[in-house]
Amino acid sequence: KWLMPATARTNTNFHSDIEVYGKIGEEWFKNILTTSKKTISLIDCSICDDRLGVKEMEELRRFDIDILQYTKEDAPLPRDIIDKYYTNRKIIPDNAGVTAYEIKTDTQIGRTRNIFYEEMSHTNPGCMARTLSNYIVYAGIDFNKSINESYLIKTLDLRRYVLDNFNTVKRCRMDHRGSGSSDVTAGYLINIEELITKKIATKIL
Numbered sequence: 001k002w003l004m005p006a007t008a009r010t011n012t013n014f015h016s017d018i019e020v021y022g023k024i025g026e027e028w029f030k031n032i033l034t035t036s037k038k039t040i041s042l043i044d045c046s047i048c049d050d051r052l053g054v055k056e057m058e059e060l061r062r063f064d065i066d067i068l069q070y071t072k073e074d075a076p077l078p079r080d081i082i083d084k085y086y087t088n089r090k091i092i093p094d095n096a097g098v099t100a101y102e103i104k105t106d107t108q109i110g111r112t113r114n115i116f117y118e119e120m121s122h123t124n125p126g127c128m129a130r131t132l133s134n135y136i137v138y139a140g141i142d143f144n145k146s147i148n149e150s151y152l153i154k155t156l157d158l159r160r161y162v163l164d165n166f167n168t169v170k171r172c173r174m175d176h177r178g179s180g181s182s183d184v185t186a187g188y189l190i191n192i193e194e195l196i197t198k199k200i201a202t203k204i205l
């Protein structure tokens with residue numbers, strides 16, 4: 001059975017979350033990576049530059065990659081990453097010198113203590129089910145548009161957790177345009193403290 005708490009999403013709009021809150025989360029985490037001593041350079045996968053053409057940008061966004069963090073000078077460029085790893089549904093190896101992040105923002109985690117694992121969106125695989133990022137950055141954002149907590153989650157470990165606990169994990173469904181609409185997002189509510197205990201997630205803020 002798919003469950004959604006009655007109070008969830010009553011103070012915000014799903015599409016506004018993506019367009020407004022989502023971009024705030026991306027910019028916030030990009031600033032964190034910029035100040036990291038490990039970072040040589042960053043690629044924002046929503047902006048074309050001399051390393052990221054329009055085609056590569058569109059492909060990376062399709063694989064749900066928001067930011068690439070480079071920690072080695074000889075790390076593969078986006079075209080090589082796509083051809084060598086992503087077209088084969090592989091995640092970048094840890095020793096490649098580049099790390100891929102997907103950033104998610106959530107207005108409810110401070111109240112529920114759950115992350116939302118999006119399994120399906122509009123009849124397609126959801127972002128967490130299809131992302132090829134090394135990590136998911138899950139940021140709690142308030143209605144003043146401030147990030148107030150955040151977690152770094154290992155993408156593959158999170159998927160294994162969902163599979164291992166498939167029979168007990170709490171299911172959740174959101175009908176964005178009313179019952180019967182195809183504009184539906186479905187997934188799982190997972191307690192963030194449990195993910196920290198199991199070393200799947202670590203606290204950033």
